[in-house]
């Protein structure tokens with residue numbers, strides 16, 4: 001029997017509500033108050049702010065998201081400890097809970113009941129409305145993160161989560177300000193660091209992450225798929241350490257990169273790659289270019305087809321519909337053969353460096369490429385047809 005899920009009763013989570021509303025309010029009051037009382041923030045205070053921003057930001061994107069939720073790469077204990085600490089400082093829940101919610105988001109994306117932050121329930125809900133409600137009664141369902149529960153660092157973080165939050169957000173900024181005062185003989189840095197690296201960073205880090213669930217499902221392009229609401233957005237990548245390429249991410253969640261081109265702004269990818277040079281990260285998973293290319297082309301073809309059916313009002317199953325469907329299916333078949341040829345060629349290249357031996361594989365790929373171009377041309381001619389008659393003639 002299939003278990004029917006009904007919408008959980010949205011009881012208010014008062015702790016989350018108070019924290020998420022009071023911290024922006026306090027930042028709005030204390031940042032200008034500090035400026036008016038003590039003058040401009042010092043270079044040291046800004047440096048602490050920048051460091052805390054980057055450390056908590058990548059703690060979520062590199063640690064919580066790509067390492068733990070998606071297992072897109074492996075990391076040494078020191079990196080996992082670092083991300084566990086700074087992830088706790090970001091105060092977005094423990095690794096276990098965050099990853100569990102996120103895996104559910106990918107599995108049931110846009111589902112109004114099972115996706116914890118479904119974009120279909122509106123911008124506000126997916127941004128932070130969902131955090132203000134106790135979605136699930138009783139203990140959190142962590143059945144989808146059993147693999148993570150084997151990691152001692154993750155369990156240690158879950159056990160000491162509250163202590164880590166308080167220590168990293170309050171004690172460390174105060175300690176840094178105090179240390180700076182002691183060394184330089186100046187005073188005032190304790191408040192400065194606490195307000196900038198503690199409070200303001202806390203608020204900005206929260207909302208930059210929340211944008212991934214809200215704005216990245218509303219604004220931007222869909223170059224890879226329109227099966228869900230995820231979008232690629234360069235501007236959002238700037239404030240989310242590369243997570244703005246969200247349509248790619250939802251299409252290929254196993255990839256450790258979100259921005260796949262070298263010029264895509266994806267600091268999380270750069271950090272992960274750089275750490276691999278020192279053996280601190282390994283097994284960085286990437287989707288082959290040919291597979292990405294195929295997905296992009298097939299997505300374009302599907303869009304063209306859907307648009308044509310709608311524009312010329314072509315009913316499902318009629319003669320023209322069948323003709324287009326057959327042409328698309330042939331094209332998909334050629335694309336599959338092309339992808340398979342690419343995969344075979346890549347496997348073969350690992351075994352030999354002889355150009356003569358590689359030549360037949362390359363010829364096969366080139367021949368398939370020619371056939372792809374021809375079929376694509378024909379499909380685009382269909383898609384541009386101005387009426388049914390023109391489609392029958394073509």
Ligand SMILES: [Zn+2]
Nearest residue numbers: 102106249253
């Ligand atoms: Zn994800």
Ligand SMILES: [Zn+2]
Nearest residue numbers: 212213230246
């Ligand atoms: Zn998403």
